Amino acid sequence: MKATLDSVAIETMTRVTFTANHESKDFAIFHRCRRRSNINSLYSPPALHPSHMLRSSLLILVAIVLLGSPQAASHDQERERKLEVFEGVAVDYQIGYIGDFGGIDSGPPYIIVAEAGVETDLAIDRATGEIRTKVKLDRETRASYSLVAIPLSGRNIRVLVTVKDENDNAPTFPQTSMHIEFPENTPREVKRTLLPARDLDLEPYNTQRYNIVSGNVNDAFRLSSHRERDGVLYLDLQISGFLDRETTPGYSLLIEALDGGTPPLRGFMTVNITIQDVNDNQPIFNQSRYFATVPENATVGTSVLQVYASDTDADENGLVEYAINRRQSDKEQMFRIDPRTGAIYINKALDFETKELHELVVVAKDHGEQPLETTAFVPSESQM
Numbered sequence: 001m002k003a004t005l006d007s008v009a010i011e012t013m014t015r016v017t018f019t020a021n022h023e024s025k026d027f028a029i030f031h032r033c034r035r036r037s038n039i040n041s042l043y044s045p046p047a048l049h050p051s052h053m054l055r056s057s058l059l060i061l062v063a064i065v066l067l068g069s070p071q072a073a074s075h076d077q078e079r080e081r082k083l084e085v086f087e088g089v090a091v092d093y094q095i096g097y098i099g100d101f102g103g104i105d106s107g108p109p110y111i112i113v114a115e116a117g118v119e120t121d122l123a124i125d126r127a128t129g130e131i132r133t134k135v136k137l138d139r140e141t142r143a144s145y146s147l148v149a150i151p152l153s154g155r156n157i158r159v160l161v162t163v164k165d166e167n168d169n170a171p172t173f174p175q176t177s178m179h180i181e182f183p184e185n186t187p188r189e190v191k192r193t194l195l196p197a198r199d200l201d202l203e204p205y206n207t208q209r210y211n212i213v214s215g216n217v218n219d220a221f222r223l224s225s226h227r228e229r230d231g232v233l234y235l236d237l238q239i240s241g242f243l244d245r246e247t248t249p250g251y252s253l254l255i256e257a258l259d260g261g262t263p264p265l266r267g268f269m270t271v272n273i274t275i276q277d278v279n280d281n282q283p284i285f286n287q288s289r290y291f292a293t294v295p296e297n298a299t300v301g302t303s304v305l306q307v308y309a310s311d312t313d314a315d316e317n318g319l320v321e322y323a324i325n326r327r328q329s330d331k332e333q334m335f336r337i338d339p340r341t342g343a344i345y346i347n348k349a350l351d352f353e354t355k356e357l358h359e360l361v362v363v364a365k366d367h368g369e370q371p372l373e374t375t376a377f378v379p380s381e382s383q384m
């Protein structure tokens with residue numbers, strides 16, 4: 001893209017703002033000697049006035065070139081100097097020299113034109129071209145620094161200082177814990193997306209894998225992950241065993257994310273899983289058969305026997321109600337049963353002279369949306 005220059009605003013002698021295509025860019029000019037009397041330390045007196053004029057024009061030119069087409073700027077008019085430094089090195093670490101080209105051309109001293117922020121992080125010696133760190137650099141905050149050094153003679157030097165990555169960030173989950181639910185009849189291989197860990201470092205120091213550290217009773221779950229274009233390693237929880245709320249109603253999985261460092265840095269998250277109940281158990285009587293013996297003189301309302309069935313499901317799915325199956329037994333309603341307690345009472349005056357044995361078919365049924373039921377036989381005979 002070819003930029004067109006709209007305006008040039010010189011705010012001070014050390015900072016210049018250029019606006020092109022309605023975008024502004026700041027350049028700090030390190031060179032301050034032009035307005036000071038000790039300029040002799042950098043320039044020989046005979047060259048002072050002409051070079052001053054020339055340099056001012058050059059500054060504007062360089063800045064316009066910086067702002068405009070990078071390709072046009074780099075090859076013919078500039079040398080390139082690429083320096084690298086690892087993030088986190090000590091303050092005052094020597095990164096390198098600007099003009100180490102093996103000749104006097106393009107050598108120091110320099111006028112420095114730099115992007116905003118270079119001045120605060122890097123110490124640039126205009127007299128020698130040496131660049132040192134002024135602060136502890138952090139690649140995740142700023143990955144490169146760009147400046148142009150203008151020498152007394154020779155071509156300008158575009159300096160790019162690249163900050164190299166170190167493994168200084170651990171994978172971090174956005175929350176320390178999260179909660180998910182699975183119905184207990186969820187089929188295997190069903191996936192649930194978990195919050196992924198993020199690691200600001202570059203490959204291979206970003207998140208590389210996930211593990212379940214603890215809580216995975218009977219290996220009920222496993223993890224799978226995939227990297228997407230945004231570089232994040234996304235995480236899914238998959239069912240790998242059978243879920244049964246009646247055996248294990250919940251899990252608390254500790255999950256770790258590891259990066260590619262040696263040794264890897266880790267982040268942790270707890271995933272609390274609630275297994276939701278499904279009505280998958282029928283009521284079960286505590287005896288396979290009941291026998292009731294009725295006293296001969298028993299009257300209406302006398303308790304004959306109590307049956308009991310349990311249902312291991314939760315709430316309504318496990319709430320048992322009792323009934324006598326009148327289609328298969330006791331059509332005369334000689335007995336009645338308390339639907340909640342299972343207690344069986346004499347309902348009508350019995351006459352064991354005519355019938356010695358009454359066989360009841362008792363049903364225990366749960367309160368599930370699709371109820372399950374069990375049947376028990378209760379023969380009742382008179383006590384002679």
Ligand SMILES: [Ca+2]
Pocket residue numbers: 167168169170171199200201205206207259260261265
């Ligand atoms: Ca890392």
Ligand SMILES: [Ca+2]
Pocket residue numbers: 087139140165166167168169200201202
């Ligand atoms: Ca890093």
Ligand SMILES: [Ca+2]
Pocket residue numbers: 279280281282283311312313317318366368372
């Ligand atoms: Ca049930």
Ligand SMILES: [Ca+2]
Pocket residue numbers: 184245246277278279280281312313314317
């Ligand atoms: Ca159940």
